[in-house]
Amino acid sequence: MxxxxxxxxxxxxxxxxxxxxxxxxxxxxxxxxxxxxxxxxxxxxxxxxxxxxxxxxxxxxxxxxxxxxxxxxxxxxxxxxxxxxxxxxxxxxxxxxxxxxxxxxxxxxxxxxxxxxAAKPKSQLWDRAFEWPVFDYAALMEDPAALLQWLLALRDSGLTHVRGVPTEPGSLALIAKRISFIRESNFGVLFNVQSKADADSNAYTAFNLPLHSDLPTRELQPGLQFLHCLVNDADGGESIFVDGFAIANALRDEDPEAFRALCEIAVEFRNKDRHSDYRRLAPIIALDALGEVAEIRMANFLRGPFETSVAQMPLLYRAYRRFIAMTRDERFRLVKRLNPGELWCFDNRRTLHARNAFDPASGARHFQGCYIDRDELLSRILVLQR
CATH class of the missing domain: 3.30.2020.30 (NE0471 N-terminal domain-like)
Structure with a gap:
């Protein structure tokens, strides 16, 4: 019919x-x-x-x-x-x-x-053995079927890798707009990840960055993050990823009290520079209407002092220490150096990312990044599936 x-x-x-x-x-x-x-x-x-x-x-x-x-x-x-x-x-x-x-x-x-x-899409949890899906830039730009497969992989696994991307500055916008419009932040539409003397974020230094989500200081963290490598001649700077959903579910199984504390006790995240001051109070783990893990909000370098009751403070610290310790557990961690012409696209509200320290004296290192909201990914999938 x-x-x-x-x-x-x-x-x-x-x-x-x-x-x-x-x-x-x-x-x-x-x-x-x-x-x-x-x-x-x-x-x-x-x-x-x-x-x-x-x-x-x-x-x-x-x-x-x-x-x-x-x-x-x-x-x-x-x-x-x-x-x-x-x-x-x-x-x-x-x-x-x-x-x-x-x-x-x-x-x-x-x-x-x-x-x-039972028919709803399920998150595919992963650990260090995960073989992340790899896609070809030209196919994603030309073939709607390839584009749909990329977006489905991004929705279900939360981490994808694209090769063959042009290395001219600004090229990232072309592939990002295959999904939808780019979400602008105080760092710009496209932001440049380079070491600079007057950095307004630890991301713009040569320091190692611990595992985190971007912009946890916002009411709605960006859903998707792109990181596109233009130049990478410096020693170090490898990308590190963990599946925050896999860690949260492991914590729920291994330490239900700690899991519940991170779901229920709000933590304040702060991002301040000369021109802006963002603050957000929210739990580290958010659940959806069905009780499944839907979001991880984490960036230790953007965290304010804990504020909770005297009775709960020891529990919050125990749970927080346990979660960070699990992100350092080798069973969960993926490590890879990104080469020029490659990009990561991942679910920023699920996949925590980090970077090893690098030596800016050993060579140039220039990445560009941008954000797109998760709603735009899901909408694009439904339209392509029509």
Whole structure:
């Protein structure tokens, strides 16, 4: 069945199973499918999701109906299956028609919800044995299928490597914009990672940088970070990565009390220079609505003094020390020197990155970087998958 005309959406929904039987109850409609599944739908839910042009503006695909304008005790006058569609007639003369593919995709019986949850993309946790996915710059710039594979790998593993990138300054913007617009920060649209005397960040020195996420001082840390190597003739400066999600989950298994402390006790991060002063109070580990690890916020060199209750302070220090110790554990760490014409693209809210110290007297070292929000990655994937 072609669903575009029956669904107020840019996506289409395959017919998994046909509608076979309906049962009207006082507050809901029970739908039976050809494969035997039964899905209850409350009348309020059905009326709220009516896809007709009166309820959804078909140009924007956005809802214009507000459920408060419908009777709270709404009951269906009639419900039947017509040409495969579920048709419901309401008091007042309004009729809703639901495509069975769309209806099955949004059914909220326990079995359907469990099925959708199982089909959701899962983070692929990794350690030092991880063989990070490598992609070719020319293919990503020309082939939408290659671009989609890169973005899926970035979404699921949080760390990717691209080769064959031009080494002219500013080239990074071209590949970043294959995903979306670049997020500007106080460091610029593209920022230059070089050692300089008047550095406003430890990143712009020759020091080693411990494992961290960028801009933990912001309400929303950037989702994606690019680091593009233009020149790398200096001794040292190897890139180091760990999967923050893998470490957080290992901590949850090995020390649940420490894990819970890092999820619940907020820590302040600060970034200050002559012209700006950013501060953010938030836990080091953030969970999503399902209780899964969704974000790591960590940069010891941008951390303010801990502030929590007298009773909790020892626990916070124990948990914090344990987390940092785990980032130093060789079982989690990947180390690689980036060469000119190569770039890293990684999930900044998941993959912690570091750099070994380098000797600026031994040769030039020039990287460029930029940020894109994670929402833009996920949106680009969905559009390419259409």
């Amino acid at each position: 072609h669903t575009a005309a029956a669904v107020a959406d840019f996506h289409t929904y395959p017919l998994i199973s046909a509608l076979t039987h309906l049962e009207r109850l006082p507050d809901q409609l029970r739908v039976q499918w050809a494969d035997g599944r039964v899905s209850p739908f409350h009348y309020q839910w059905l009326r709220d999701n009516c896809p007709c042009p009166q309820c959804v503006y078909n140009v924007t695909r956005e809802q214009v109906l507000e459920i408060v304008d419908v009777d709270e005790d709404l009951v269906a006058l009639d419900a039947h299956i017509e040409q495969g569609l579920l048709c419901v007639r309401w008091h007042g003369g309004h009729t809703s028609r639901f495509d069975p593919g769309w209806l099955r995709a949004h059914a909220y019986d326990d079995e359907s919800r469990a099925e959708r949850l």
